Amino acid sequence: MLKEKDLLGMKELSVDEINLILDTAAAFKDVLGRDIKKVPTLRGKTAVNLFFEPSTRTRTSFELAAKRLSLDVINFSVPTSSVVKGESLIDTALTVQALGADFIVIRHSSAGVPHLLAKKLTASVINAGDGTNEHPTQALLDAFTIKDKKGNIEGLYVVIVGDILHSRVAKSNIYSLTKLGAQVRLIGPPTLIPKEVEELGVKVFHHMEEGLKDADVVMMLRIQMERQSKGFFPSTEEYSKNWGLTPERLCIAKHDAIVMHPGPMNRGIEIASEIADGPQSVILEQVTNGLAVRMAVMYLLAGVRR
Amino acid sequence: MTKELLNKDDINRALTRMAHEIIEKNKGTEKLCLVGIQRGGVHLAKRLAAKIKETERKDIPVGSLDIAFYRDDLNIRKEQPTVRRTEIPFEVTDMKIVLVDDVLFTGRSIRSAMDAVMDLGRPAAIQLAVLIDRGHRELPIKADYVGKNIPTSLAENVEVELKEGGLEDRVILKKIA
Numbered sequence: 047m048l049k050e051k052d053l054l055g056m057k058e059l060s061v062d063e064i065n066l067i068l069d070t071a072a073a074f075k076d077v078l079g080r081d082i083k084k085v086p087t088l089r090g091k092t093a094v095n096l097f098f099e100p101s102t103r104t105r106t107s108f109e110l111a112a113k114r115l116s117l118d119v120i121n122f123s124v125p126t127s128s129v130v131k132g133e134s135l136i137d138t139a140l141t142v143q144a145l146g147a148d149f150i151v152i153r154h155s156s157a158g159v160p161h162l163l164a165k166k167l168t169a170s171v172i173n174a175g176d177g178t179n180e181h182p183t184q185a186l187l188d189a190f191t192i193k194d195k196k197g198n199i200e201g202l203y204v205v206i207v208g209d210i211l212h213s214r215v216a217k218s219n220i221y222s223l224t225k226l227g228a229q230v231r232l233i234g235p236p237t238l239i240p241k242e243v244e245e246l247g248v249k250v251f252h253h254m255e256e257g258l259k260d261a262d263v264v265m266m267l268r269i270q271m272e273r274q275s276k277g278f279f280p281s282t283e284e285y286s287k288n289w290g291l292t293p294e295r296l297c298i299a300k301h302d303a304i305v306m307h308p309g310p311m312n313r314g315i316e317i318a319s320e321i322a323d324g325p326q327s328v329i330l331e332q333v334t335n336g337l338a339v340r341m342a343v344m345y346l347l348a349g350v351r352r
Numbered sequence: 353m354t355k356e357l358l359n360k361d362d363i364n365r366a367l368t369r370m371a372h373e374i375i376e377k378n379k380g381t382e383k384l385c386l387v388g389i390q391r392g393g394v395h396l397a398k399r400l401a402a403k404i405k406e407t408e409r410k411d412i413p414v415g416s417l418d419i420a421f422y423r424d425d426l427n428i429r430k431e432q433p434t435v436r437r438t439e440i441p442f443e444v445t446d447m448k449i450v451l452v453d454d455v456l457f458t459g460r461s462i463r464s465a466m467d468a469v470m471d472l473g474r475p476a477a478i479q480l481a482v483l484i485d486r487g488h489r490e491l492p493i494k495a496d497y498v499g500k501n502i503p504t505s506l507a508e509n510v511e512v513e514l515k516e517g518g519l520e521d522r523v524i525l526k527k528i529a
Contacts, residue, residue: 047431047432069435070435072437073418073420073421073435073436073437073438076437076438077421080471080472081473082471082472084471085421085422085471086421086422086467087420087421087422087423087426088426345421345432345435346432348426348432349426349431349432350432
């Protein structure tokens with residue numbers, strides 16, 4: 047059983063809760079492999095996608111996951127809503143709840159917004175990304191994919207490469223994978239690795255050649271082009287030369303290492319095209335698994351007593 | 353208060369008779385398969401398949417079905433049902449499916465199971481085999497094969513304990529405290 051009505055972050059989840067979500071997701075993955083990819087479980091309930099930041103992939107994944115559970119789904123995106131007329135965040139959320147929403151899936155550029163709404167609302171709040179804080183369903187689908195490919199997570203060397211400082215995907219994965227017993231290493235330029243991150247139980251490397259050694263899982267992060275103008279790295283060429291994943295570098299990892307990326311990818315910058323499309327890449331499976339994991343999260347949250 | 357209703361031998365005899373009835377009614381094992389409802393029904397389905405094999409010398413397909421996603425009581429249960437895997441490694445379309453469960457009570461699980469099977473394909477027929485029918489139906493559902501009919505009160509619980517679950521085979525009646 048999950049303890050809280052909301053999914054706010056991997057920081058808040060216990061190991062048992064994470065494993066429950068992953069086990070439940072396995073059953074939903076079976077459903078997604080059938081001709082009829084839909085179950086009547088949450089018929090009559092409503093999910094609202096409240097996205098204050100542009101997102102196609104995550105929003106679509108949540109929308110389809112909800113539909114596969116027979117939920118009704120409404121997409122509430124900022125440019126078409128009253129938010130532009132100056133309605134406060136909480137008023138918008140309360141309005142959505144008053145329309146009958148049972149689940150509010152929220153993405154916002156400020157960290158902590160889902161936590162604030164969770165306190166104000168009786169609906170289940172699901173964090174779909176809050177600023178540079180967390181993106182828990184991404185970490186859950188990553189854990190599911192690793193478990194699916196490697197059988198177990200405990201004891202694996204997982205390397206996360208890129209802009210750790212601004213990445214909520216990295217943050218959620220650090221909480222999640224260390225709880226599940228993986229050895230997590232971070233690689234990136236010193237400007238993009240937060241100070242004191244080692245207190246979270248991870249090791250920091252600045253060179254790919256050192257950090258990739260013996261890795262079982264290589265998780266690449268998207269490099270945000272706009273960070274360059276703010277001086278976090280000199281140029282995309284320079285970044286790619288030092289921290290891009292090339293076939294030669296991938297050879298340093300274990301021969302059966304898997305390569306992951308949360309998408310969207312910058313091909314040729316953080317990841318070489320031949321790796322993205324190569325036999326070690328599980329990037330498209332991550333997308334499929336994301337559906338199963340999001341179905342599991344909504345199914346389990348629906349059972350939490352208020 | 354606990355009362356034993358069936359012992360190991362009673363269960364074995366009941367299953368033997370049910371296996372024969374299944375073969376008789378279906379005139380053999382052509383297009384026949386057994387689907388156990390998680391969890392108790394799964395073990396019983398395997399035992400019935402073994403008994404059918406003893407008589408007919410044919411292996412019939414056996415699957416397991418989890419009905420968690422098809423339940424109608426998600427809103428009123430204290431806990432979310434644990435989700436187990438559905439493993440039906442054969443096409444259900446045009447098959448004669450015998451659903452197997454340990455206890456038939458309100459009939460709601462069977463309704464869920466029929467919906468779940470229908471989403472996997474279009475079977476030629478669905479039949480129902482249960483070890484215990486304890487009455488109190490809330491839906492118009494009737495078993496085709498019954499191990500034992502046991503009149504119960506709503507203040508009682510029927511529990512089927514099986515050796516596959518680490519216990520000795522027996523069926524007991526318990527007063528709900």
